[in-house]
Amino acid sequence: MSSNAADGVNFGDIGARLRAHRLGRGLAPETLAAKLGISRAALYRVEKGDIRKIETLTAIANELGVSLPSLMGVGVEYISSSTVFFERMRQLEEECQQIIGLFSPVSYLLTSDRYDEMLSTVLHESAPAGIDKDGLQMIDQLMSTLAARKAAFRERRPHIVSLISSVDLERFLLNGLIGRHDLPNEISTQRRIAARREAEHILATFESQPIGVQMGIVREPVPATSFQIFRQADRSVLAISPFRLGEQPNVRLGVALITSAPEAMTLHEDIAARLWGSALKGAEAASYLREMIAKYAVAV
Template sequence: METSIRFNDIGSRLRAHRIGKGLTPEMLAEKLGISRAALYRAEKGQIRKIEMLTSVADELGVSLTSLMGVGVEYVSTATAFFERMRQLEEDCQQIVGLFSPVSYLLTSNDYDDMLREVLQESVPQEQDRDGSATKAINAMLEILVNRKSSFRLRRPLIASLISSADLERFLLHGLVGRHDLPQRVVDERRRKARRETQHIVELIRDQPIGIQIGIVREPVPATSFQIFRQTNRSVLAISPYRLGEQPNVRLGVALITSAPEAMSLHEEIAARLWGEALKGAEAIEYLEAMIEQYGIADTSARRKA
């Protein structure tokens, strides 16, 4: 178990929780009664006094132990969680995880446009009269796009476990933010889901360096998890947030930890699922049959043909 305090990590958590609260550096610095420069140094890990950390934790509504990364770090907003994912991915050599319906890092660029539409339609108008919900969605999407761009530049190894049940629902329903959408919109989302699933097939067929995909046919945990393997440690993230069919970015508490027992248990789960997952030609054949069975006809593909 780690015993040393990693001040850079504390600064990263501070920044993530600030973003999750929708606060600019200037706003938080003013609330704390410090200069913008002092806050900037704190977010870089240059923290001189425990009193300052205590004030920051109180202002952001997180525990001091969570901010310091002692034991388990709890993250109560999707925006802060995805910022923490971006930070962890910057320093990792390998990512292993179970995602729904697939790791966001492996999605196409078209997925981002669809996700923006879905997240915006999922917010009831009466809950966004001041535009705060839309602002939070835009901030989160900016973080997600930055994550994908950084991943494509750095190319850490990634092993993505995909639940076949999640993909079936994705093909059957598409990506939707609520259930009262016009049928034409639902049909178009299902066509996009079909194209995104076909994108997964092409990734398996092309076998880009460092990308491994396994299709899991057995029941999987209800929550997603990711293991970040870094040079001198591994970090586990367990998330209730979903970016797939019927996304959830509004409610939940994510966990981040390096606790040996949690790491060991999830490494065992990942190894077992990976060992039994379909890969390569078998996965391609299975997914193509699934697309034909559950996917809606892609009219745009017909026009191109």
């Protein structure tokens, strides 16, 4: 095998998926290489798409607890780890020209730097009691991946279309950026202030209308899971995710999927087009959001 696409299989993509799953499992390259009985250099070549033996790929899939078809991107790629999923998002965003998505409450890529600082705190407080060292390291790894995503987005500036649910925004303003509901009143108020500032950041984006960024507020009911469409030069890729980075985040339970299956792509392209067609945009969206902030956000 080689790193070039052949017979519909792109070995560079396989190597990228392998790396994402390794990172998601918290395995250093030396550790995985030792478990497989190969050198670190050999594993590095595999992660770059230089895959010479199917036996090596099978052994890696078994060690990482992922199916060989999923690792190869055959059909649907199922992902039960948020760290793996967001690393795959980073990889897909590196190669796309356009991102279309329904986000909750807003696309992470468009959030402020203050959001990152608070999100780390929120993820730690949403962790179950008695979380072990590996669980805490998972949160740190996730934050590192998210930071890399945002930095790459700001450098590359692919076109992004962000669909925002008005219901999610209302809940975000009412509850604040929180990991659980049993917080002291003083902290809850601080988190509601943080949510207000993030909503004001979104409002400023609506008003400034930066090149390459389109946002719309959707007032009709939206799917319970978020989705993103990555349009690349030679294909489009769909990602559907149960993971949340907003109010009451979920980074622990759920199964995300990634696919380029034509039927799934068409159905979600149609949903995105319908939601975008009915969404509030530009000055109208800014006015609506300003009223929402005044109605639901804590006063400052």
